[in-house]
């Protein structure tokens with residue numbers, strides 16, 4: 269289990285992350301983000317207890333951003349004890365009329381690419397994208413997501429599920445170092 273905290277004049281976030289599973293609790297003050305964090309943790313098989321108190325009177329941006337920074341740093345920290353992983357993972361997840369496809373490379377080089385549009389659901393589309401991009405850059409995960417559909421809630425939720433299942437696969441054990449360089453970074 270790793271614990272990461274971040275306190276600024278705008279937001280306070282505390283996260284406990286466990287790759288081996290455990291309790292899942294998300295309390296961010298943003299209902300839709302709690303729903304997505306719970307989805308991400310549940311389907312990736314991780315334990316996650318995350319609470320945040322942010323300046324939501326401004327808007328959701330600072331809170332979403334700082335949560336993604338903390339979650340990303342926690343992921344990177346948890347990865348330090350995880351040697352020889354499969355590194356790659358992918359998933360296709362439909363949700364009614366929507367479908368999301370995700371591929372990840374847990375390479376240490378954080379990068380996020382989105383093909384498709386989410387639209388606004390419980391949080392604005394720009395903040396969903398900002399969350400995923402910030403998480404990837406801070407965690408060192410390279411994620412590609414392609415999404416199609418009509419319902420924004422479905423498109424975002426299926427994307428988080430596809431990301432979760434991809435990460436679950438990528439974090440499984442692998443015999444040896446999965447790189448022709450002999451080193452992942």
Ligand SMILES: [Mn+2]
Pocket residue numbers: 303421425
């Ligand atoms: Mn839902």
